[in-house]
Amino acid sequence: EVQLVESGGGLVQPGGSLRLSCAASGFTFSSYSMNWVRQAPGKGLEWVSYISSSSSTIYYADSVKGRFTISRDNAKNSLYLQMNSLRDEDTAVYYCARDRVDIVATIDWFDPWGQGTLVTVSS
Amino acid sequence: QSVLTQPPSVSGAPGQRVTISCTGSSSNIGAGYDVHWYQQLPGTAPKLLIYGNSNRPSGVPDRFSGSKSGTSASLAITGLQAEDEADYYCQSYDSSLSGFLFGGGTKLTVL
Numbered sequence: 001e002v003q004l005v006e007s008g009g010g011l012v013q014p015g016g017s018l019r020l021s022c023a024a025s026g027f028t029f030s031s032y033s034m035n036w037v038r039q040a041p042g043k044g045l046e047w048v049s050y051i052s053s054s055s056s057t058i059y060y061a062d063s064v065k066g067r068f069t070i071s072r073d074n075a076k077n078s079l080y081l082q083m084n085s086l087r088d089e090d091t092a093v094y095y096c097a098r099d100r101v102d103i104v105a106t107i108d109w110f111d112p113w114g115q116g117t118l119v120t121v122s123s
Numbered sequence: 124q125s126v127l128t129q130p131p132s133v134s135g136a137p138g139q140r141v142t143i144s145c146t147g148s149s150s151n152i153g154a155g156y157d158v159h160w161y162q163q164l165p166g167t168a169p170k171l172l173i174y175g176n177s178n179r180p181s182g183v184p185d186r187f188s189g190s191k192s193g194t195s196a197s198l199a200i201t202g203l204q205a206e207d208e209a210d211y212y213c214q215s216y217d218s219s220l221s222g223f224l225f226g227g228g229t230k231l232t233v234l
Contacts, residue, residue, distance in 0.1 A: 035223075037169075044125065045161075045169065045212050047223040061222050095168055105175030107216040108223070109159040113168040 002026040002112055004096050009117030016086050016121070022079040022096030022114055030074035033057075033099035035110055036081050038092035038119075046092075049081065050099065050108075064090075086121045093118050126151060127213055127226035134232040135203045143198045143229045145213030151224065153194035156216040160189055160198045163210040163228075172211070173198060200231070208233045 008020040022034070036048040049070040050059040058070055069082040079096050094117055097110035128146040135141040145158060152158060160173040171180055173189035176196060188199045196215075200207055213226040 037225075044228040045214075045225040047214075047225065050223070059222060062220070100174070102175070104178055105157045105159070107156050107159075109171060109174045109214065110161075110169075111171040111174075111180065113170070115168050 002098070004098065004112060004114035006094060006096055006114045006117035009094065009119045011120045011122065012086055013123050014087060014121055017082070017084045018086065018119060020081040020083065020094055020096075020117060020119070022081075024077045024079065024096075024098075027098070029072075029077040033101075033108070034072060034079045035097045035099055036070060036079075037095045037097055037110065037113070038090075039095070039116070040089070040092045043092075048094070051079070083119070086119075088121050091119060091121045125227040126217055126220070126224050127215060129211075129213060129226040129229045131227070132230045132232065134234055135200075136234045137203050137205065139203050140199065140201045141203060141231065142200075143211050143213075143231070145196045145198070145215075145226045147194050147196075147215060147217075149194065150219040151194075151215045151217040152191065152196060154218055156218075158189070158191050158196035159214045160187075161212045161214065163212065165209070169212065203233050205233050207231060 003025045005023045033052045051070045067085045071080045097113045101108045161169040162172045163169045176191040177189045186201045211229045
């Protein structure tokens with residue numbers, strides 16, 4: 001069974017840092033690109049970052065560029081999100097999601113998703 | 124305010140048909156980028172519902188269908204069931220933003 005399990009969330013003060021992890025199992029992790037997507041309380045989904053299977057290609061949403069760093073360790077089947085200079089507006093549930101791409105579609109989709117980990121930025 | 128616009132809410136009685144629209148622009152859906160749809164049941168993570176505008180993953184009932192035309196896409200749900208009550212999100216890509224984007228989400232209420 002394909003499974004993604006996030007961890008590392010918690011309460012952090014504005015300006016602080018936090019590192020999220022996503023443990024993957026049930027598939028060949030090193031063959032897939034991965035994403036982080038977040039959801040503020042009561043709000044919609046916001047794509048945060050993308051990393052290719054070999055880490056050669058990385059993208060960020062403008063809202064986190066320069067503050068967040070995505071990385072992965074294929075030997076450990078793990079995805080990471082280092083979050084620095086955190087702001088109140090970064091408060092959200094953070095999901096990791098496997099990237100899917102196929103000839104039937106012009107852009108990637110996300111499947112499956114982990115259960116999410118809550119990050120709360122507050123003093 | 125999302126670049127992809129969805130109605131905040133839709134509703135329907137059991138057995139009825141509802142549609143959820145996702146309206147974009149020339150830099151995303153209108154540029155030829157496909158649309159995917161996700162279902163988020165209360166308190167759970169999003170789940171893929173439709174990919175590549177109209178393809179259903181295995182396990183998704185054929186009551187769910189998707190289409191795309193011009194700068195918009197639609198999700199249709201027929202034979203509404205109580206278990207369909209959830210939030211629905213469209214997803215595409217925007218060349219101006221150089222990133223993936225989601226619609227604001229639509230809350231479906233089964234009356």
